[in-house]
Amino acid sequence: MTASVPMATTARAMRSEAGRLGGGIGALAVLSLAALSAVPAAAQVPPLPGTSVPASSPSDGIPLGDDIGSGEAAGVSEGGSAAPWAEAGPVRLGTLGFPYTALATPDASTRGWSFTPSLGLELEATDNLYATRRNRKADFITRLQPGLLFTVDTARLQGVFNYQPELELHAAQGSQNGIDHFLNGQLLLTVVPNAVYVDLRGSAGVQAAGGGYAPTVGETGSRRENDVQTSSFQISPYVVHRFGGTATVQAGYALQHVSQSLQDGADVAVTPTGQRYFSNQDFTAHEFYGTVRSGEDFGRLALEGQAVATEYDGTGVLDNAYRRNVSVESRFAINRFFSVLGEVGYEWLRYSGFPPFQVSDTIWSGGARLTFSDESFITARYGHRDGFDSARVDAALTLGGRTRFYANYAERLTTGAQRAADLLTTTTLDELGNPVDTATGAPLAQPFSNSFLGVQSSLTRLRTASASISQDWGRDTFILTVSYERQRPIATEFGTVPTRQSGTSGSLTWAHDLTPFTSAVSYVQYGTLKTPARGSGDVFTASLALVTQLRPGLAATLQYMLTNRSDDFSGGRATQNVILAGLRQTF
Template identity: 55%
Template sequence: MRAEAAGPLPATRPVVLGTVIGMTLALASPARAEPSLSALDAPSLTTGAGVPEVGGDLAPSGDASGVPGPSGPFALPPTANTGLIRLDAPDFPYGALAPPPGEPGRGWNVTPSLGLQLLATDNLDLSRRNKRSDFVTSIIPGLLLSMDTARIRGIINYAPSIQFHTAEGERNRVDQRFNGQVLLTVVPDEVFLDIRGSGATQAASGGYAQQGNTVLGRDNRIQTNTVQISPYFVHRFGGLATVQVGYAFTAVQQDLGSNGFGGGANSGAFTPSGQRYFTDQDFTANEIYAIGRTGEDFGPLALESRLAATSYNGTGVLDGAYRRIASMQARYAITHSILALVEGGFEQQRYAGVPGIEISEPVWAFGGRVNFSPESWIMAKYGHRDGFNSATVDAVIALGGRTQLFANYAERLTTGAQRAVDLLSTTTLDEYGNPVDAATGAPSAQPLTDSLLGVQGSLFRIRRGAVSVSQSWPRDRISLTLSREERTPVSIQVGTAAFSQRGTSASLSWAHELTPATTAIGNFQYGRFTTPGAGKGDVLSASLTLATQLRRGLSAFAQYAVTSSRDDFVSGRALQNVVLVGLRQTF
């Protein structure tokens, strides 16, 4: 679930009201997000504790942060958010935001809030045979902290949900939900400290609507907490080159059935046939890296070299694992709008599990980018990495003045716990602390809140693609999203079973401003899946929400949602009705 907004709410923005009620809707962010931490244009996927693959686009020249980007093929059109400064790299920790030297910031803004939600359901577990009603009271304290000074910039949104069940008291729990990204300038223009973190929950079994107010018992809920700290040094040699050296420490914890603070009591998640497919996961990662890039003196040609080494200390397939890569990329600006790239290098990877995985082989890729306008572009490449050939695509295309299309596709060799780090590295935060895709500016489909597929602890090759179209009008916003994800096990955690999974989903969202203070939001989701907790099946979910601002700082909402699902293990369909009302007061 998307973190809730905690600040005073402009009554005229249905986008904000959608955020207040904590709904994960595609309409809950602007068509072209203007994140408060960075204005990154096209990052690549990460490869470990935060090292991005070669191929991310870099910032324009003349960056006032002291790390100017080149004026040749790495230069990008300026983003709409002109008040932001971009460092000379596309993604974390290289793309962190820094204030211009000597420029005074806007200071600190602390917005506490308190929310109350009342939920009634006639089928707590979305069951076909054992329907149980319950009434759930949730208390949601919130703290939205934004910082913008000459030395520190960032945003932190912490909104834990404390839940009390009337009929099922043993299910009382605390869901930790937070997002934060903070950059400290230690030495102006040279030394920085980047700190990031997130916390979210999802269904262990899968078989639920992709995003939304999923009602889960404690024994079927996985809490994922991630923290990453990276100090780094940057130095520019005039227009010749820029060098960056850094270190990143990462800690990730995934707990099943915990009370929100770790230490889950369960021994794992099991299929109805008794096969265990998930046990609690945790790891720490230590990474060192060095990057060198040519500057504007090279004209239309740009070169970039990267060295990175990440070692893991954790459970399951990450016990003693490592990732190491050395690569070189060359880009050439054929025209002002067309860029070509080629890259090569060598990688080594190791994972525990059955079978043990060791990769030691060359990596390569070729591709390019086409800029249609400052707000419309496509970047694609094809290459060999992680032991297989694959393609990567990121695109945002303006279809007229009111319609935008977002698209992305990528393949990864990764685990569920490592995807938590990828989320930190490939997203930035909007003004309310909600993650948005740093490549396209689209609302982020967080893998740690997606409950369509089950959560497994093994190593997988994951293919994921998504296309969304959004249209904005003065009083309406409509979004349609289609996505597909396939997971193939590569190395199985000892003591568990691993299963291939597939999921195809579609969602349609529509927000309509009824009055300057009141907005109606409709959401429809449908997904087909194969997942270890439910076999093959499908799930359909629809909701209607009315959100209003009662007075400055006080908002209210009411929602009705219905979910219908089926799977292979029990015949028939399960039906769940949910009524949810809530209040939130900001101070």
Template identity: 55%
Template sequence: MLASRWFALGTALALASQAHAEPPLPLLSEPSLPVDATAPEPGSGTTAGTGAAAGPFTLPQAADSGTVRLDAANFPYGVVAPPPEPSGRGWSITPSLGLELLATDNLYQSHTNRRADFVTSVVPGLLLSVDTSRLRGLLNYEPSIEFHVARGEQNRVDQNFNGQVLATVVPDSVFLDIRGAGATQAASGGYAPQGLAVTDRNNRVQTSSVQISPYFVHRFGGLGTVQIGYAFQAVSQDIGGNGIGGGRDDGGFTPNGQRYFSDQDFTAHEFYAVGRTGENFGPLAFQTRLDSTSYDGTGVLDGAYRRIASVEARYAVTRTILALVEGGYEGQRYRGVPGIEISEPVWAVGGRLNFSPDSWITAKYGHHDGFNSATVDAVIGVGGRTQIFANYAERLTTNAQRAVDLLAATTLDEQGNPVDSETGAPTAQPFADSFLGVQSNLFRVRRGAISVSQTWPRDRITLTLSREDRQPVSVEAGTTAFSQRGTSGSLTWSHDLTPATSTVGSVQYGRFNSPGSGRGDVFSASAALVTQLMPRLSAFAQYALTTRGDDYASGRALQNVVLVGLRQTF
């Protein structure tokens, strides 16, 4: 799988481009509204990423008066309303055209079937931003059209896009939020979590997700705010598709012939209502939410649903310490083997430490999705140049659901890359990560990650450690379920040589257990040079080395990749 640019290289290229061009508008810049509303908490352990059920309200701040001030940063789906005054920036449309040339000595990262190949990729692009009094948003669309010289059957079109748009239908009352994302990943797993995953076309899964949500917001003075809305969601996951001139779907099998993935798709209809108290309640804050999502899809999502009703309370013990408690009831159903029916109370207790508006820790322990678990979210600033991000959560979900859940928990930076809507930290898209395999089943997913980033005038260094464990709960008929786990670490260093030229270096190591590769490990190292040749012309060159071993191969597979490219904006 050849992505047009991996995240760190794309970021460096964007920074280099900004040296000669005015950057595009940021997406949905957060308004300062007198509304006591807040954001879903990524990884909150509730029905993540589904409208009002995406998580309890966040960031209550104890003001000097002792009241709990709920931030106006976000409501479900990211934004309550644009600023009341028009920005005057209007529309910005930036088309581009990229050409990428890749050479590799081991196309399939195979120990025994080493095949060299040369790949030409044509990557048209469209960066669309809008910032008016009624419409605000950003779309970054970069499909990759690949042509293989030696292995013509591997020709393919990969759809890569991220977009979010908020429309004001009735000022201060009615809004329409539209979001979408698309990317590819290796179905078998066993590849470096971040970076170039060059592999067989029939081992690639194309994921596309979209969400359309009209909603109504009303504020009752200092008493509180209510939001009522509907969300239409659609996700498709296709393996081996989008081949130029057609192709076949023979992926999703282990070397022993066991099928672990088949094409997935669903549509969902969500209805939700959220009520949040205002500043009149002083140090005490409440949120009540009702949410019902019904699925019409394949496999375990055929006739599935998620329903929850809950009340959460937070109390500002001091300006720094907040206590929280949540109670409610949930119902969930999934079709598979065995069928899953959950109908039971949910609860959570925990607290929050606010060191500053941009530095805090939230921790909870409770019962949801049929099990007890803990949730931790943190962002901590150290000394002005160092930031620490941490997250741990457990949830009951599928690979297809995770794709649409991500839409509600993220916003986009000015280049169209997803970032956490609460912390601003770069967010890895689960449907673009090839470390663990893609399965069609329902899992209990445990995921924890911590990253430390240090920023200097010309350098940025990021160290990331992550661990994910997936335990199958219900299996799609006709497939086999596998437990998966993976632990990985990466170190990335970008350095600005000049205002127009940057270098990016990265090393990664991970140990995995995936359905398509069994147990194994992977090491990857890469170095890249990114430069601005002219105000609208960028160039980059990258070398990457990957070595991996697993249960299904004797010895280790070594792959060398050289990638060069040009991108012209218009």
């Protein structure tokens, strides 16, 4: 067993130690310290190793600066898996996505394992449990949060597993009692070194079906029957073989399963006017893939061919659906700073629902990458995929020694359940099991624990954009974030009503180390949104929290949070005050 996380990372560690922590301090802490650390985010991510697939390098020694990336929006494959040798910020072994990128075996001196159980207790008092304008109901809530953090780095097994169920008990509103599950895990088993591997991944989280809550704060105020529990798991055996400096071949199979279900036996979510916009979803996917990638013998030119076929057995629009594609990507390094990117291919898509959606069309894209250093880059593409033209931009820049900038823009065709599967294959995990974007190295809020927008059963054309800038001044860290998301339904599950929804949110987080053992974290957020359950509205949230280590292994939190919101169905503004106090003991 291991001791508790050092207090040098107290605020960030509390994200893992407290899970949701009532939707407050945990999310704030990971944003304020994990994203704002003076060490680049990608450098903080420990490897989940497999085999080393070195990036191609030109004969004159000019580094290409990145691996070939997928030209599709959001950097996910047709089957929802990470694009082959997907573009990453700093090209570091262990920070590129699965299953197409093999990862490096760690140095023997770093191998080992740790097993850290913990137990948390949280008390919450609120004057408006459901965050309503009328008929306000006060309540006192007790949460019991056992946890298990397991990390392993041996010759045959590497990874991290963080699981924390949460039992919630209400003093006044007993109908809201229940158990939620929160999980992040990635494990890689080496069957035959440099040849055969098995990758296992899983995630779980809870969000409010109707949306209307600050993106990183959670769904405090949501009725339990309106909460959606999402669970996603994946197992993928794959093989890798390298033909000297000429080429590397990788092939494998991925089995995915995702379920999204409303709590307390409910199976549909309805608008205030009685229209169904979400019903319980699940699918099992079988994905077969193969890639061939050129080696360093090709010098400045890097080529990659891939074939992917994913078959879905699921509910709603994923009933008898499939995504299949073949493509060839290329990258040519003009010099060490500038590379030209291109892609051509063909795809076949099918989704059920009303109306049925099918695509049989070409794939193409073109773009460029500017590489300023290992930690600073800008990649931009424009192309045709999923039946429409779209752009994709990923950027991660170090501006001096204290400032870090992240930005992303993407557009793709997906469902809510597929987004949960995408998280498994487009992220890696930090040492506490928190997801980190493989494209930029930025910390991520899981899409299925983000309650800003609602959950729908439709196939949607999803557009996302985000930008954040952070500064680290030793005892003080700051992060300013702006995000935008738009969902336009393309095909709808029978029995539900499609609704366009969108949201724009901005937040400012400030973390200050009061002592070596105590940190204060403040958070202010404002957003406007349109969702099926709320219509048009806005939400303002402010929070102040203290995190301290009472003794080695024992951490305490105290938080106050104010939420003020309005929407088309409330007839005015609703205010909610929340006070949280928590303890967590690691063993």
